[in-house]
Amino acid sequence: MASAVEAGRRLRRAVEGGELAGLPAGLRAELEEALASEGAVVSFSLLRRLHAALREAESPLHLHELLEGSEIHLPAVPVPPRNPELVARLERIKARLANEEYRRMTRNITGQVREMNGTLAEFGRQVRSAKAVVITIFNFIVTVVAAFACTYLGSQYIFMETAARVLSAVIVASVVGLAELYVMVRTIEGDLGKL
Structure with a gap:
């Protein structure tokens, strides 16, 4: 589940350019620290506090304007290792299904050599x-x-x-x-x- 945003150019420019000078120093420091981190990932909780601070300061900037060009950060989902018993069971099931399909495809093929005159079934068809x-x-x-x-x-x-x-x-x-x-x-x- 997403819980952060990868900051876009507009938010970086606002923090570095001093457009957010009216905000509390602690909030600005957290924003600068988040933008300096790898991937410039800003958490939703920090964005909520930024939104509240912009409203209190009656800033002409709006949060949606600052987030322009930003993307939601989706953390990588760790893939658990496969259970070896499950892998072995799946291989047995695949082999059984392949054998069943082979039997189904070859069930009407007989190994008998046909006589010169044909079999009785062939005579019935004729x-x-x-x-x-x-x-x-x-x-x-x-x-x-x-x-x-x-x-x-x-x-x-x-x-x-x-x-x-x-x-x-x-x-x-x-x-x-x-x-x-x-x-x-x-x-x-x-x-x-x-x-």
């Missing part, structure tokens, strides 16, 4: 991937056929000729098919981006 592709293609076909059927049946209220109904159904099915392809491409692109 089946799931193929299943997803088949479902996606089936979904695409069902969507396009449903769009065609709905448009063909719904357009009977607008068009009387079969050719116009088929043409409008093909156009709508094409638009829906292109939209579905766009969504599939974006999904596959997103999946590949994660790899």
